[in-house]
Amino acid sequence: MVLRIFTCLIAVFLIGGRFSPLLAQKKSKQKKEDNSPERIILADKGQTLYRIVVPSAATADEQKAANVLQDYLLQISGAALPIIEADRSRSRYEIVLGQNERLGELGLPINLNELKEDGFLIKTDSLRLIIAGGNEKGTLYGVYSFLEKYLGCRMYSPKVKVVPRQATIMLDKIDDLQVPVIGFRDTHYRVTWDEEYTDWHKLDHDAKGGRPDWGMWVHTFNELVPPDVYYDEHPEYFAMVNGKRLPTQLCLTNHDVLDITIQNLRRKIAENPEAKYWSVSQNDNRNFCTCDNCKAIDDREDSPSGSIIQFVNQVADQFPDKMISTLAYEYGRAAPKTLIPRDNVNIMLCSIEAYRDKPIEADTTSADFVKDVQDWGKIAKDIIVWDYVIQFNHLISPFPNLHTLKPNIQFFAKNGVNALFEQGNREVGGEFAALRAYLLSKLMWNPEEDVARLMSDFLNGYYGAAAKPIQQYIDEMTQAQAASSQPLRIFGSPNEASTSYLSPELMKRYEELFNAAELAVADSVQLLERVRIARLPLEYAWMEQAKKKYAGEGGVFQKFGDRWEASTTFRSKVDDFTDLCIREGVTQVKEWSTSPDEYRTANYRLLAQGMNEHLAYGKKVTFISPGNNAVTAEHAKMLTDGVRGSQDYTYNWFSFSGQDLEVVIDLEELQPVRRIESAYFQYGFWLRLFPRKVEYSLSADGENYTVVSAVNNTLPIDQYGGQQRDFIGEFTPQNARYVKVKAYSIGNTPGWHPGAGRPANMLIDEIVVE
Known part of the structure; x- marks a missing residue:
């Protein structure tokens, strides 16, 4: 009892001595109507009248949202807001989170169905702040958007975060409804494989890049009907290719293949019943079945997708509560003429053939793909596009396609695409990996975002005083690529670009810009390291072009009299490049192969062989x-x-x-x-x-x-x-x-x-x- 009285006396003293701005707000507000447009003061000089109110039966994500908000408000202002449940005492000084019973009490006309799974509403109502979200992570996404949009926080990468200190947190009137057009959003860059980054940027993968909603992801025919189990005794289960049965794809009109597929898929679903999407999709090769039965369907439908959709529809009928996904990829990319995918069939449409120097919709060379997107959009209820935004043979190489990201995502959204998988670099690193992941994540949430503003914000926050020359480097390379009229291919190379955006003259100019960038941040170890990592693609391009020239000016070897000697510049670049890659954690410089150490070894081999x-x-x-x-x-x-x-x-x-x-x-x-x-x-x-x-x-x-x-x-x-x-x-x-x-x-x-x-x-x- 004595302790309680003592605590109350201290509270009275603190309120009288330190809460005067907040009390002034309180007295002023009591004289106004509840819908007053005046500002809300959430915290002032480390003190607050506010508490965070969660639903009395809060979900795990709603509780997480409350903890995140509490933590960041403490970091920003020094004010510790308590978290209470909605069935506790009421106050006008509340941050109401989630699908909260308080909303009904307040008579707020919020249509929670409109928010779907991930959407949210951030709204001020009199003295209250409301962040209400959809059925899954909507409220958590709303909290991170509130921190970023209204309190100036940023998360550029898992290692680079900005939390600005504010003595006073004051809010103007807010009425911000956000519901994403793209329901499933996955940016395939290793830099995004972080739990908080994933939640902050509203991505649908876990901390290891996995997709919990997907039980099986892609290229699953061999997994569902394994050739090592069935091929020897039943070659008829597999594709007829040039008159011979080969275990490249399945024969999709064989009834036993259908039965085995359904049986094995049922077993896999039983092992992971929470997953919604299950892939029944072609293997990664073009040798599909051309037996009489399969060919008859494909001929009728004007596409090999005919036999695929007929088969997958039959599988989907057996699993009405799951989404059965299949690929519209390479030989099966074009939509069938008459067949309609079942409502629970997901079409995974792949843009692997498209060039990247122009937006897909504006590029005449992509006319067939554009038509395929439009055709599938007319007949499929659920479409995910597997898009490609990197150069696969040279993961660490300049690739000026940033200007195409927004129009491509807008094109997909306009044509009924409700899910996107943006394949960047599954390995650590890649040209501007953090910037690309940041832009893609923002654009998938809102395809109308201002890319120039986003990029400027990122470059200034991530590179500091080096932002201006790096922005100039990006702009000049993009302009050089456009002026060349040469296509930008995802399987291209720095040597292919030596007559366009990586010409000898431009390479010298880029070197000047990066020299200026390094000089601008020379007094900061962290910023200088980031600039040097951004420079890695330029160094890589220089070495690859030197190896193509091999001997003579700009090559690996120069001749002095009658003797060939290795370029000292090349030798030093090999080690500097490799050491920085290892320090950064880069795993591969090519898709599926060539670690930094293997790259060094390959170049040492070249030097040892010499010009013989x-x-x-x-x-x-x-x-x-x-x-x-x-x-x-x-x-x-x-x-x-x-x-x-x-x-x-x-x-x-x-x-x-x-x-x-x-x-x-x-x-x-x-x-x-x-x-x-x-x-x-x-x-x-x-x-x-x-x-x-x-x-x-x-x-x-x-x-x-x-x-x-x-x-x-x-x-x-x-x-x-x-x-x-x-x-x-x-x-x-x-x-x-x-x-x-x-x-x-x-x-x-x-x-x-x-x-x-x-x-x-x-x-x-x-x-x-x-």
């Missing part, structure tokens, strides 16, 4: 296989030009499909030969495979050859990552003028391979004779 003017250097190469139709004049020179390939298989590698390599090199005179080597590239799951054996032969007359060495391949062909291997033959020196190299292809890939039955590609870069 060996016996066959510059000599004529005659092709026996592949035939003339696969060999250009450039190819004929490529195998003896001294230029070595690296981790990018699209440059300095001669590639051909489905044949052995057999060539003869004329050394022009008889001379002793003791060593022959040739280099090959493998990217196993993408049909770029090592030869099974390489054979070297010598001849003095060009007619009679003697095999001097044979090297067998011992590496498997089931790896995602890129590998390079030198097949080296060493032997007792023999006099010869002609050198024959024969590399034996593995032929068509085996049935278990993702490219089953398709011819393998062979890649070779240089034949060295010593």
Whole structure:
């Protein structure tokens, strides 16, 4: 009892001595009507009259919203607002959260159904602040939007957050209703894999990038009808391709396949009953079934999506309370002519073929895709677009597509798309990864956002005084790309851009801008590190272009007299680039392959090989296989030009499909030969495979050859990552003028391979004779 009296006396003293601004507000407000337009003072000099009111049966997300609001208000103002339940005592000084019974008591006409799952209303009513949200995370999203829009908080990345201190939190009248057009929003950048970032930016994945609403995500035919279980005994379950059954896709008109799919899907749903979406979708290859029954449906529907939709509709009928998702991807992208997806069928439409230099709707080369989006929008109730916003072969490379993000998302929303998966970089890093994730997340929530304002806000908050030169860098590169009229491809490269937005002149200009950016933040270790990370794509582009040039000005090697030496600039850039990538946590520089250390190793290999003017250097190469139709004049020179390939298989590698390599090199005179080597590239799951054996032969007359060495391949062909291997033959020196190299292809890939039955590609870069 004594303690209670003492506490009350202290409270009276505090109110009298320190609450005067708030008490003034209280007295003033009591004289006004409840709908007074005057400002609300939530906190002043660390004190408050307010408390946070949650529903008496608050959901976990509503309770979380209250805790988040309480924590940030304390950080901003020093005021600790208590959290109470709605069945406790009433006050006019309340922040009312969630689907709260207080709303009915106050007689506020809020249509909670209008908010759907994620929408929210932020509203002032007399002295109260109301943040009411939809059935799922709406209230939590509303709290984060209130903190950002009205209190100046920012979360640019999980590591870069702004919480401005305010002695007084004063609110003008607010009436802010937000309901997203895009119901499911996922930005596939590793930088977003953080619980608070995900909630702050209203994304539909968890802290590890997973999607809890999805039981199975994509490319699931093999998972539902596993070839290793069924193919040997039942090849008829699988696709008829060129007259042969292959385990590439399913035969979608086989009744047993339907039964097995339903049975296995039912088992998976029982293991994860909370998931709403379940993918029944094609594998990631183009070898679909062309048996008579499947072909008849596809011909009738003018698209292979015909047999897909007929099959998936039958699956969906068995699971009326779930959404069955399927891909409209590559061969199955066009909508069927007469078939209609069931209401519980989700169409996952993929934009993989589209260029990125112009908005999709404005690009004539994307006219077919635009039509497909419009056609599916007319017949499907639930559509998710899988969109692509990065250059996959070069994850850390300049890619000026930021200006297309908003119009593309607007186009999708306009055509009935209610879900978006923006595929950026599943690995750590990538060009402006934090900026891209930030812009995409904001635009998916509201496609009408002002991108210029968002970008300016981000650059200033993230890079400080370096914002201006970095903004200039982005603007000038975007303008250079537009002026070039060259397409921007998601499978392009810095070398492809060397005649457009990454020309030698522009590269020098970009260097100047980044020098200015670094100088502007030289006194801040954190900001300088962020600027240097932003510069990584430029450094990467410089190195890749140097490797393409290889020798001479701007190349990896320069000649001094009769001696070739490695560029000291290139050598230093390799280590600086790799070390910064590792410090930042970058995992890959190419999709599925090439860690920073592997990138360093590939470049060290190049430096170690050097510019070697060996016996066959510059000599004529005659092709026996592949035939003339696969060999250009450039190819004929490529195998003896001294230029070595690296981790990018699209440059300095001669590639051909489905044949052995057999060539003869004329050394022009008889001379002793003791060593022959040739280099090959493998990217196993993408049909770029090592030869099974390489054979070297010598001849003095060009007619009679003697095999001097044979090297067998011992590496498997089931790896995602890129590998390079030198097949080296060493032997007792023999006099010869002609050198024959024969590399034996593995032929068509085996049935278990993702490219089953398709011819393998062979890649070779240089034949060295010593």
